[in-house]
Amino acid sequence: MLISAAAVARQFREGSLTPNELTEELLERIARENPRLNAYYEVLDAEARRAAAMATRELREGRDRGPLHGIPVAVKDLFDVAGSVTTAGAHAGFHPPPAAADAEVIARLRAAGAVLLGKAALHEWAFGLSTNNEHFGPTRNPYDLERIPGGSSGGCAAALAAGLAALALGSDTGGSIRTPAALCGVVGIKPTYGLVSLRGMTPLSRSLDHAGPMATTVEDAFLTLEAISGFRRHPAPRPSVLMGNGYFTGDVEPEIVELVRAAARSLGAAQEVDLGDVQAVRQANTAILFSDAAALHEERLKTHPEWFGASVRERLTLGFQYRGIDYARARDTQREWTAQLVRLLGDHAVLAVPTTPTPATIIGDREGAVLGREMSRLTAPFNLAGVPVLALPVGLVRGLPVGMQLVAAPGRESLLWEVAKEYDAWAAVGGGVDGSTARTQAGKEVSR
Numbered sequence: 001m002l003i004s005a006a007a008v009a010r011q012f013r014e015g016s017l018t019p020n021e022l023t024e025e026l027l028e029r030i031a032r033e034n035p036r037l038n039a040y041y042e043v044l045d046a047e048a049r050r051a052a053a054m055a056t057r058e059l060r061e062g063r064d065r066g067p068l069h070g071i072p073v074a075v076k077d078l079f080d081v082a083g084s085v086t087t088a089g090a091h092a093g094f095h096p097p098p099a100a101a102d103a104e105v106i107a108r109l110r111a112a113g114a115v116l117l118g119k120a121a122l123h124e125w126a127f128g129l130s131t132n133n134e135h136f137g138p139t140r141n142p143y144d145l146e147r148i149p150g151g152s153s154g155g156c157a158a159a160l161a162a163g164l165a166a167l168a169l170g171s172d173t174g175g176s177i178r179t180p181a182a183l184c185g186v187v188g189i190k191p192t193y194g195l196v197s198l199r200g201m202t203p204l205s206r207s208l209d210h211a212g213p214m215a216t217t218v219e220d221a222f223l224t225l226e227a228i229s230g231f232r233r234h235p236a237p238r239p240s241v242l243m244g245n246g247y248f249t250g251d252v253e254p255e256i257v258e259l260v261r262a263a264a265r266s267l268g269a270a271q272e273v274d275l276g277d278v279q280a281v282r283q284a285n286t287a288i289l290f291s292d293a294a295a296l297h298e299e300r301l302k303t304h305p306e307w308f309g310a311s312v313r314e315r316l317t318l319g320f321q322y323r324g325i326d327y328a329r330a331r332d333t334q335r336e337w338t339a340q341l342v343r344l345l346g347d348h349a350v351l352a353v354p355t356t357p358t359p360a361t362i363i364g365d366r367e368g369a370v371l372g373r374e375m376s377r378l379t380a381p382f383n384l385a386g387v388p389v390l391a392l393p394v395g396l397v398r399g400l401p402v403g404m405q406l407v408a409a410p411g412r413e414s415l416l417w418e419v420a421k422e423y424d425a426w427a428a429v430g431g432g433v434d435g436s437t438a439r440t441q442a443g444k445e446v447s448r
Helices: 005-014 019-037 045-060 104-111 154-161 178-184 218-228 254-266 278-303 310-321 324-345 369-376 380-385 413-428 435-447
Strands: 040-043 072-076 115-120 167-172 187-190 210-215 240-245 271-274 349-354 389-397 400-407
Touching: 005 218, 019 040, 019 045, 019 072, 019 115, 040 154, 045 115, 072 104, 072 154, 104 115, 104 167, 104 218, 115 154, 154 167, 154 178, 154 210, 167 187, 167 218, 178 187, 178 389, 178 400, 187 218, 210 218, 218 389, 218 413, 240 254, 254 349, 254 389, 254 400, 254 413, 278 310, 278 324, 278 380, 310 369, 324 349, 324 380, 349 413, 389 413, 400 413
Parallel strands: 072 115, 072 167, 240 271, 240 349
Antiparallel strands: 040 115, 167 210, 187 210, 187 389, 349 400, 389 400
């Protein structure tokens, strides 16, 4: 069962459901299903029940905090929640004391009346695309329990796809919101760089990190983005939709290409545009990401290298091989690539491209740097530019979800909203992923 926050909010206000009832139902489901899925590292049972009781009481008394009031949310275990340990998916030796204060986005969620269900699973230090965590065990895809959910926000996506949360808060440095959204058939937003505060979030690359919402519907994702940032949707002229040449060729599976093209054309896309040498952009993103990550973890690697998982330790060590001149040139590429996208998209265009080149892989297959390069090669270039990207499910390939990215110029999230409204209408009449079929399949896998 996928849960729509907007639909649940209507039920709250109609009186047919209360936050108490929904939270209890989800906590029961988590207790039953999480041992197999491993979507949560910590379930905040007592806190969730207190928040749900307060939300139920406030709504009954006519005190309405807005569309997230009483809505249960999963939080990637990278964000500080007061009184809880932020594990960052790392070895227990690296765990800090319980957080003294909430991260800013958590404080915003609380102010909006959201109910925090628990800390969701992630790849170690958020540095990987599988959420096959060597310290906490693998997180499993609800569509096929032998496959990855994507990463590093894999727990968030798995929880949403399995009906263990209504909303989720993730982070994205090279595709960590969008990849799991695609592989689990949910929605994610990587906002414009800096739009959502990272205060109180464990970093991976301060140059490329983004925080953003994950949800089961476009409407829910944008409602959450508004709650955790200063963004507000505003009417915008209907943008033109372009398809990025180069993103539909190479190693992208033909079935994914066909689904994304069909979705893009349903939105009016007829023109392909040349994005140039995207490989150089990917290399620049890697140079910055690996250098930043190595700098953040240098002392830990010196004192306790054995506390890192083998694949993460290997990639962090690669970061020390980049020279200052490599970093400087990567920054030059970043400026050029960002300027190119701004010129191409401007105030009136959105780019449609696939999210991943393949559906979810088997857990343990192509782990580490190889899987990271494969799964992030279509997403990472947009972290480098800091542009907003909306990730949408577009269908099933061999019974597994795949997705599409819609990309706009910096600060143009409202253009993504305008296009996404049309996409929702197209998908509702059978154009995109068949929601009922997908939900049934995911539910059967989790419950078997």
